[in-house]
Amino acid sequence: MKLLKEFTIPFVGLKVGKHHFEYKVEQAFFEHFEYEDFNDVNINVDLVLDKKSTLLELHFKISGWVNINCDLTNEPFNQPVENEFDLVVKFGDEYNDENIDILILPHGTYEVNIQQYIYELIILAVPIKRIHPGVEDGTLDSEILDKLEELSPKLKEKKEKEEDIDPRWNTLKKLLTDK
Known part of the structure; x- marks a missing residue:
C-alpha cells in the first residue's frame, strides 16, 4: 500500500x-x-x-x-x-x-x-x-421499523393463550413455585 x-x-x-x-x-x-x-x-x-x-x-x-x-x-x-x-x-x-x-x-x-x-x-x-x-429512543420514523413491528411476535397473544388454560392447572403450577 x-x-x-x-x-x-x-x-x-x-x-x-x-x-x-x-x-x-x-x-x-x-x-x-x-x-x-x-x-x-x-x-x-x-x-x-x-x-x-x-x-x-x-x-x-x-x-x-x-x-x-x-x-x-x-x-x-x-x-x-x-x-x-x-x-x-x-x-x-x-x-x-x-x-x-x-x-x-x-x-x-x-x-x-x-x-x-x-x-x-x-x-x-x-x-x-x-x-x-x-x-x-423511539424517535426514528422508518418504513423498516414499521415493518419489523408489524412482523414481530405479539406478547399480548401469548398472555391471552395462558389465560385460556383450564384453572385446575393453576394448583399444579403452585407446586413448581413452592420448592
Whole structure:
C-alpha cells in the first residue's frame, strides 16, 4: 500500500522533548485503504510525539464522527467516536511490528509513518453493532421499523393463550413455585 506523505513524521530533525501534531481525517483517507463502510468521516487526530534519546513515545487521541448505516434500518447516522492509543518506537536491527504497542525500526531510519495506526484506531472505535440513536429512543420514523413491528411476535397473544388454560392447572403450577 502506498504511504500517504502527510502521515509521515521525519523525527530525525526534532529536538528531544514533546512535539504536537494534528491531523484531519476525512473520507478520502478511507478510500485510500479501500474501506467502504463509512459514508462520511470527520475526525481530528491529536498526536503527541515525545522524543527521547533512544526511543519515541507516541500518544494518539482521536475524536469526531463517522457517518455509517444502521444495522437495523439501514438509515445513515453520525456515530461519535473517541479513542486513545500509546505506541513506543524503538530502534533495532530490523523492522518489527509484531507487538501491538511496540514498533521496532531499523537503525538509521529517519521517519515513521503513522497512517496504519490511525486507520486501525478509528476502525476499532466504531461499535460492532451500529444502531441509530433514533431507534433506541423511539424517535426514528422508518418504513423498516414499521415493518419489523408489524412482523414481530405479539406478547399480548401469548398472555391471552395462558389465560385460556383450564384453572385446575393453576394448583399444579403452585407446586413448581413452592420448592
